Amino acid sequence: METNKLSVVALCLLLVSGSSSAKVEEENPEFWRAQGARTLQAALDRKVNTNVAKNIMVFLGDGMGVTTITAARILKGQINNQSGEETIMTMDTFPHAGLVKTYSVDFQIPDSSSTATAYLCGVKTNLNTVGVNAATRNGICKTQKGNEVTSILKWAKDSGKSVGIVTTTRVQHATPAASYAHSASRKWYSDADMPGAAKKEGCTDIAFQLLNNTDIDVIIGGGRKYMTPRGTKDPEYPRDLVSRGKRGDGRDLIKDWQKMKVGKVARYVWNRTDFDSVDPDTTDYLMALFEPGDMRFDVERDPFMDPSISETTEKAIRILRKNPKGFFLLVEGGRIDQGHHASRGSMALHETVALDNAVAKGLELTNEKETLTLVTADHSHAFSFNGYPFRGQSILGKSPLYGKDMLPYTTLVYGNGPGYKVVNNKRPDIRNVNTTSKDYVQMSAVPSDSATHGGEDVVVLARGPMAHLFHGVQEQSYLAHAMAYASCIGRDLRHCDGRPQK
16 A cells, blocks of 8 residues: 555656656647647648559558557657657658458457458458468468469559569568468468478468569568578578578579569669669569568668668669559568567667658659558557656656556566566566667566567558548458559459549
8 A cells, every 4th residue: 555655646746747848839728729720721621532543552560559650659759859759750641540450360369461361362361371261271281272362462463553562571471472472371481381291282382472473573571591492502691501592392483583584674682782783764673682581670780781671662663663554562561570579669669660761752752642552550569658758758768657566667568578577576677777778678467488469450541542441440351452442453443434544
């Protein structure tokens, strides 16, 4: 009881002292009234864009729940020496928003392959399966036959548009894989990852399908080792055994891809120098694989070897937009999720800021009158923002309030994960710990090797032609149908009626 009284008193003191941190203009009610009036007028003045979407861009923050967006917004402001809370990220400027239900057919909390199948293919499915419907069983090859579903990337390609994928993970990972592959297991990156029974039953690995399912114009990310024969030395890390080729079939899919593009200007690159030399105006196809596996976290990226997600997004758009019929581009900030899995909040938030910068670059290079742009997430994480921090306090810092054990805690914590540090029923004392470090592992309530996903709804933000279709609370599978309708591709072509088609 005494501890509770102390907590109440401490909170009251904090609230009193915290009020002095407000900006002077914010103490004037007219500041908020004027801001509200401006925002209201902007909403009243906005006209609904009913054009056919020539282009579609999807910016997918893997694991980017609402808490992640809020915390990243503050971090982005604080990186620029602002308080942070009032910062406006690029994705904040999107005029239309809705909530998306992320559950998979078999689990309340999903993974990235089942969710990607939903928002790209328009069909919900089971955990760990990709590009197939829910009649497919995880890891059982024979159940995927006849149950394949195609994605909006393929619908766009079939309609004559150029298509591309950009990711910060390996290009065979769950999110990009759902745009082109059909697999009973998201983990079948190369044939070496597949059980013998699956190969005998005729299933193929995801890297193989990257080349053979849909003709993709731009492929950018990591994943070199899944493309080359077992033991092939990596060009960047020749002495690293883990980075060497994995394929058991002896095929070099990079060389196969180059042979398939004879007669076209097709560039394969694996480093920054060669990437920068690619001329978008004269390039038909680009495959850029910057790492053996996933790309590096942005704060650990070597800028002399690997471009940022903003730079890869720009190159992709400049190549794709030459097509007079338009393009479809999927851009994934995939390592947001991986930062969260490791309970490294700083990493996850910096990846989110990097994705927001890529969104800004995408808007800069396209015309809102003809380009539908979405920002969304596949799922959230068990990630919490708590503790009454002062206005302007580092988002990666500690709450000014202590727990009942009279020890501090960070304002960002996880429900579970590797940050569980209770020893002899006592939490560690972090008063002298730099919690803003990129390597700091946030505390968690439950011990686990990897923090799990969260199950709450995620946001979808939209701007451009038919962006108003992204509204309310919807099933995640709705997104593919709405995008396709806006662009007059796929099954529902009613939006094309009476419109001259180029």
